[in-house]
Amino acid sequence: MINTDKVRLMTKCACYIKNEESKNLSIANFFKRDYVRWNVLKSLVSATLGYILLVLLFALCKYNEIFLVLNQLKYKEIVVIVLVGWLATMVIYFVIAELVYRHRFEQARPGVTEYYKTLKKIKRYYRVEKDNSPRMLDEEGDLNNDEFIDY
């Protein structure tokens, strides 16, 4: 017979997996610090790529002027300016990413905790069902070897 309470809990879990799986359940695999560090690292990489593209765009805008004074360019100064800009971008993105992913972890945690609590309840139902079920009998009506109890 179908246990409606168990089905209700299973539906709750299935809905959670369907809607939140990609976002939140992956959080459960990480400790908070690891999750934040991993995502901050990814953000810094993408911010670096974005910065390189912006520098490239700037160079493309000025390439006529750059080409004319190619021999007189102060490469050291240019490299220093680009590096300082990159460092500033990294600091800004580090702070933003740290705040965003900390907040995201904190927000997702209650939902994930609730999901695992519901899973535990379902497990309990299974245990009760198993305990109350008639012992497994083989074709002759005897108890299976693994279910034999020696009184």
Add this chain to the structure above:
Amino acid sequence: MTNLLIIRDFLKAFFQRYERFLVPVVRFLYAMMVLIVFRNLFGYSDTLYEMPVVLAISFVCAFVPTGVIYIMMAIIAVMDVMNLSTQVALVLVIFFLVIYLLYLRFVPGKSWMVLVSMMLAIKLPCLVPLLAAMFVGPVAIVPAISGIVLYYFSIHARQLEPLINASTDDVSESQIPYLMTTLVGDKEMLLFIAVTAIIIMITYLIYKSSLRHAWFMAIVIGTALMIFMLLAGSMMIEDDISVFTILLGSLLSGAIAIVVQFFKGVLDYGRIEIVQFEDDEYYYYVKAIPKIHIAEKDVNVQKFNERDANSDDYE
């Protein structure tokens, strides 16, 4: 008012019931509108905007997430601009990539905001900050500004077209510097960017405050400030934005924002969930329907004197 509330509840129930079909339809229409706007803003390729192609692309977009729609639309815009010039297309690629790398990676669900902001910039630029503040918050400043920049990029790219067609060597060498110099020096664009950012912040702060009728005050103050800032700004930069356009655009945007606010709750419904799972004994196919309460017309008119007072009976 009761009728409006009944309509709203009806719409809410309707959306809840047919969400599975409505979401793809809305995505289809959204993609189609973006493509039509692209045809007006860019439109350098004829084949990309033929009706069967537009319908096919929109059909595909109906079944993919909004982030994928953003990528598809970016590819289409770049392919289109390639017909004008490879250099201009390269700048557009960099724009789309920078928006993605520096912003959309953090807030992936807001990619639609870039394209909507771009679409509204054509006729109703004043609506962008109001809707952005109401629906998204300060996080919307970046995509709203990106949309405005993309719109002005398309205008300056079009101005470049006759120069490119003249095909002199000087022009082919200096397309990107010319485009970027005119874009960065466009004071009208800078004015709209500044106004959009400020209005989003102010409207959002009032909208989220605990004041009575905060949403109404936010829209009214936001609209009034926008009119003032645009008028003052256009006088300062000596731009030719007409006073009539600013007034009409802002007031219309305010009115649309009020209507949108009223129906905003329509989308705030519990979804019908269809899930499949199994245990050792059964396969389960469950359709979970949230309980809803539809307000009904609760008007009881009791007539105490049904006879006409002016009828002959009283004479």
